[in-house]
Amino acid sequence: MAGGRIGEITGLREELILKSCRLAIKAHEKSPGKPYIHDKNRGSTDAFFAFPGSWLVDHWYSRKPFGETKVDLSKFPSLRSLGNDEAALVNEAFSTRFELLLSKSSLAVEVEKAVSDQKQIVFTGHSSGGPVAILAAIWFLEKYVRPNAYQIPPYCVTFGSPLVGNWIFSHAVRRENWMRYFINFVTRHDIVPRIMLAPVSSTEQGLKLMHELTTSKSQYFQHAFITKIDAALAFFLSVMRNASSVASHAACKLMGCTNLLLETVSSFIELSPYRPFGTYIFCSGNGKLLVLDNPDAILQLLFYCLQLSPGEQNSEFLCGIFKEHLIYESELQESLNMQNVVYIENLIDVPLSSDAGTNDAAATVNSALNDFGLSTRARLCVRAAGELEKQKLENQKKFDSNKDTIRDGLRMIQEYQTNCEIRKIGYYDAFKNQRDTNDFNANVKRLELAGIWDEIKEMIKRCELPDGFDVRKEWIELGTMYRRLLEPLDIANYYRHLKNEDTGPYMIKARPSRYRIMQRWREHAERMSVGSSSESTFWAEVEELRTKPYSEVKDKVLGLESRAYAWIQDGILGKDVLVDESTFTKWWRALPVQHKSGSCIANYLGN
Template structure:
């Protein structure tokens, strides 16, 4: 089954059919990844509650899932109150009466109002008439953007009433709970107080649930340590990727234990950040605030090379398809959705290339795969088919590196003597021979180009040949 992203997917049902629609929508959310496609919208009319507190908490925890459910309930419909004991609501509820409608999200408040709204409703209602009333509600909603408050609840509001309480009273009036004649066994003041308490609790939880900037200053301290590690590695002529790869292979020294601790803390932070951002309903490209996305991009470009080093130290292959963590993939995707690609490097990138991080955080995985291809070409045990494939991959790698260099998108540290990239270049130069010529190899054969690139003054041919 495939989801057509060109049209909105709306699942709907009335009464027990609404329960089926809800369960079907939950199954869709479980089976399909809607991070890059439109999520389904489930609209039910007079549906009974389904699921216990466990299901309600699970779905409410994922705000993106919770936002997929809209339950329309009439004050004359007895079905939604059939399964109230032991069952918990989730999603958004639109409670309707002949006076108007109120929109609610707090589960406990919804339960309280469902009970209160139906205490005074007549029994033995004609189900067909109730079903027709939902059409009337939808018609009214479609016609009216602004609704004049015509309900009789002025006595409940005076100049001392807070805006929150006044709004709650207006909501309750719209579903017939604030009337000149009190409902039997219903204390409206208790209802108002409970609703106000629930609204405040909901606001606090929403505020606390996802704050992308919380902890960002502490994370900056960890990143500063990594920057220092990177600088000291460069002074050794090896680069931080290859230094970490070597130290990881032989076992970290005591002085580098902080590096592992900070690396782990950074990863835990951004794993949680990405997970929380995915749970919230967001427009494409706005899953993280700009400040957080900038921090996430720096984290990805600094830390992912270290994960790549660990991966290839284990003798594994094809990191990009088999070893890449979810947070790196998602952070890169969000950056692509917000960043406008440019084929021409700006002057600032040229000036900062000596200290900048490589834009493609998988660069070193490409280098490792290129080294593997060189081994295949050099090995007498490789078949002709394997050698042909390796040649094609190496030409693609050449073009990939040339495009990065042309856009000043790769750090000048790749030209350090102890770099894995320079190791690849030495092996590749020996394999291809002095007569081989291409845009990249012609640049790499001249050592002066390394300094020119670091200074931002290297001139590139227009196209790769």
């Protein structure tokens, strides 16, 4: 837990944060007819793109109940789970607004110009302009930063922004190490950042009410609000009831609750899929700022720091809550002047008692938590988020300790492969025939290694490892080596026992998910097209093609030969594939003469 200046914590200069806020408010309030504001002062090293919001219901929800859809992976290829092979969910209305902006405005051209001028680009938005800014920033990261086409990453600064994506969205941003580029300011009582935790049926009238209130001149705001007090209270309570359901369900999972009632309730109560991500800076209203970057803890704060006592549910207090959405600029100016900032990094040390404070640091944190009205239960939930993160790191540490065991096992399989080559038989065919003690020993090692990797796979699927585990270079390299050496043996074992006759082709019915995950790791890390790193399934293709008439599979044979040629050239397929007694060599030599004479691999195999 630490204090510090906001600029130091976020990495973005404070004058740029203030300017972001000013432009975001201007885009939202004063330039609603423009698709965005591009601030490009001559001589400046910065370029701002500020996006306006909208209160139209169909600009928030395109379908019931929550308006989510799968993200367009052609534009956002990183927004998916590599472990579960799922695309992230994104709010469809927000996504559509961004896509229209990208295709029908000069945004892409102006961003390209800012890149050529070596600008620090800042995307910003207030209210529902925030999600558009977020999607623009991720688009920029995908297009320019991830392929190393631009060395200056963008910043995205939002103010009172609604949530935009689900847990996979959040996970993917953290996995790519992009979280630090997203800075979200939220005032304690602003209802707007919580709206997406409720379905459209609960918020439709509220969005219309927000439009009426925010378009009223400031001197008439209170009068307009009083006339709508019943609708405002109903809207507030509906959003918070839904927020309570989401936060409670998430908290139970954080704490490892195994109560069957939890799953029963969630099966008939529709819960919002949306989750926070990035760095959240909560503004207390008295100049204090609380900074968090753990998405699970942020979700709990979104609920718990907006709790009203019965005495606060009056027109004056509610009016202040709704007005808070409009005061970000003045609130931010006051907070930056005071620089009373608490950044909670170590969540497991959050004090549970409101009067705890054994040292100055703990007292400072406790004072901040008290300013946000966090109860003991809220603090427990925040701690649980920290404990989960700690456990993920412990799980990763455990598997890191297994790396030498995996490497030793791979060396043993490499030696087996070399010995088979000396005997003039490929290790695929030797393992399939199982005629030697070495073949038996290789099978034992195959099963041992599969056990280790399957344990890793299950933890990945249950999200029990840190978000960045999937992109750690040493594990990608180890997984690729394992996949290339061991998957041929799994395929050999499958066809040795004729399992294809009962179950079907290996690739369709039997390929272990551990190999699929490792393949996705490499393809993602090297920006390869999905499915293109299929070298480890070479033998499965051979086994299926060799049982079919050439006339039926000619195109597939040509495709396999083309890929095999590249893999042989790159040293990915070993020489043992080409020995005379290899299943592949025997099959290829039985192909029609006309085909073989024009084959790209003819020089390797002869006739």
